[in-house]
Amino acid sequence: MVKKKILIFGATGQIGRHLIRKLTKNNYKVICQTRNIHKAIFLKTSGSIGYIDIKEAKIFDYEKISELVDGSDIVINLIGILYESGKINTFEKIHTLFPNFLSKMCKKKNKHFIHISSLGVENAHDSKYAISKSEGENKIFENLPTATILKPSIVYSVNDSFTTRFMSLLNFFPIFPLYYGGKTKFAPIHASDLTNIIFQVIEKNIKGKKIETIGPKTLSFQEILEILSKCIDKKRVFLPLPFLIAKISAKILEKLPNPLLTVDQLKLLKYDNVSSKNNINNFDLGIPSEINFEEGVMKYAYNWREGGQFSIKNFKKS
Numbered sequence: 001m002v003k004k005k006i007l008i009f010g011a012t013g014q015i016g017r018h019l020i021r022k023l024t025k026n027n028y029k030v031i032c033q034t035r036n037i038h039k040a041i042f043l044k045t046s047g048s049i050g051y052i053d054i055k056e057a058k059i060f061d062y063e064k065i066s067e068l069v070d071g072s073d074i075v076i077n078l079i080g081i082l083y084e085s086g087k088i089n090t091f092e093k094i095h096t097l098f099p100n101f102l103s104k105m106c107k108k109k110n111k112h113f114i115h116i117s118s119l120g121v122e123n124a125h126d127s128k129y130a131i132s133k134s135e136g137e138n139k140i141f142e143n144l145p146t147a148t149i150l151k152p153s154i155v156y157s158v159n160d161s162f163t164t165r166f167m168s169l170l171n172f173f174p175i176f177p178l179y180y181g182g183k184t185k186f187a188p189i190h191a192s193d194l195t196n197i198i199f200q201v202i203e204k205n206i207k208g209k210k211i212e213t214i215g216p217k218t219l220s221f222q223e224i225l226e227i228l229s230k231c232i233d234k235k236r237v238f239l240p241l242p243f244l245i246a247k248i249s250a251k252i253l254e255k256l257p258n259p260l261l262t263v264d265q266l267k268l269l270k271y272d273n274v275s276s277k278n279n280i281n282n283f284d285l286g287i288p289s290e291i292n293f294e295e296g297v298m299k300y301a302y303n304w305r306e307g308g309q310f311s312i313k314n315f316k317k318s
Contacts, residue, residue, distance in 0.1 A: 001052070006202070007031045007068050007183045009059065009102070010078030012040050014159035015116065018195040019076070020130045023053035026199070031072055033057055033065075059098050066105060074202060076114045079267055082161060083254065084127075085263050093133035094141030100139035103147055114201060115148040119187075119212055120273045121151075137210070145208055148201055150194070152213040153273045156293070157191035158300035165260065166225065167304040169231050177241035177249075185272040187214035190296045193289035200287045212281040215289050216275050231301035292308050 011032035012015050020030050024047030025104035034040035037056040037294050044052055051168050057064035059079070072220075077099060084090050099115055103254055104114040124130035135185070140147050156163045170176060200206075222238055227235055229236045246266055275281045282289060 002029045003027050004073040005029045006074045007072035008076045011043060012077055014191050017046050018191045020046040022195045022199050024048040026143045026197050031055055034168045035238050049257055051212050053145050068108050069105050069111060074112045077102055091128050095132035096136045099136040101139040103143040107144040113144055117149050117151050118272050119151045119153045124268055128264050143256050148207055150208045150213050151188055152194055155191055155194055163297055167228050169296040170229050170234055170236055171304055175237045175239060178222055178238050179269045181240045184221045184269055185218050185274050187218050187274045188290040188293045189213055189215040189289050193291050197282045197287050202271050209280040212275045212279050213302050214275050214281055231297045232304040239279060
């Protein structure tokens with residue numbers, strides 16, 4: 001028996017794929033919005049058969065989005081971008097205007113709205129990414145005080161764009177730069193732990209709160225890089241990089257089709273990404289994250305080790 005129908009925006013991302021499995025396994029029907037149904041057809045196999053519908057709609061198409069919201073009980077927005085491209089995929093449109101549009105619609109149609117933002121964005125006043133995220137949060141609560149906003153630290157899994165990118169880079173560079181001395185702190189959370197928090201928010205009907213979603217341990221940027229190096233069985237030297245040189249390199253790297261680092265991302269690395277005293281976190285709600293960062297990464301790090309799944313390290317473990 002279907003409990004409720006849940007509309008997900010951004011279902012094809014790493015969080016979306018984990019969430020679909022969790023929800024459908026627990027008898028929730030999932031409606032997945034996508035801009036291109038042909039590229040998202042793989043979602044049909046991401047959860048229980050008969051519990052997944054894929055609907056094609058552009059995010060600012062009022063009539064189609066209105067129809068999708070009408071046919072759901074809960075709306076979840078997972079859409080976010082790490083860098084801007086063109087006139088459409090801008091931080092303002094994706095992180096501010098779309099959440100504003102969606103929360104107004106949920107208010108009008110009396111739907112529970114769950115939005116995934118980012119931890120620490122209210123402190124990064126010089127980052128366009130952070131400003132757009134923070135403004136999006138403000139717009140949501142102005143429109144719909146009963147909305148729930150989740151603010152995760154770094155979210156990682158085999159499908160992420162953080163650990164996988166850095167493991168690729170660590171494979172090639174024996175000497176690796178440390179931005180801001182590698183001292184910036186993070187509380188990485190595995191995608192499945194974040195998915196469980198979202199699930200519990202739905203099950204417990206938690207509304208009208210900002211929830212900081214963090215992993216079980218706080219790590220510095222240097223500690224994260226050291227763990228990733230260990231996971232791929234590489235010994236690397238880490239050297240602090242002066243900000244001016246880091247900024248010049250970021251300006252070069254952001255010109256790539258899929259930027260390895262942008263100037264805006266460099267600015268973000270200056271700010272700690274850990275739980276504050278301003279909001280409650282998942283531990284306060286009795287929903288602890290359980291996956292240790294190193295253990296979580298180790299499960300898929302063999303993809304970046306010599307020999308892959310047949311590496312000597314894997315044989316030693318078995």
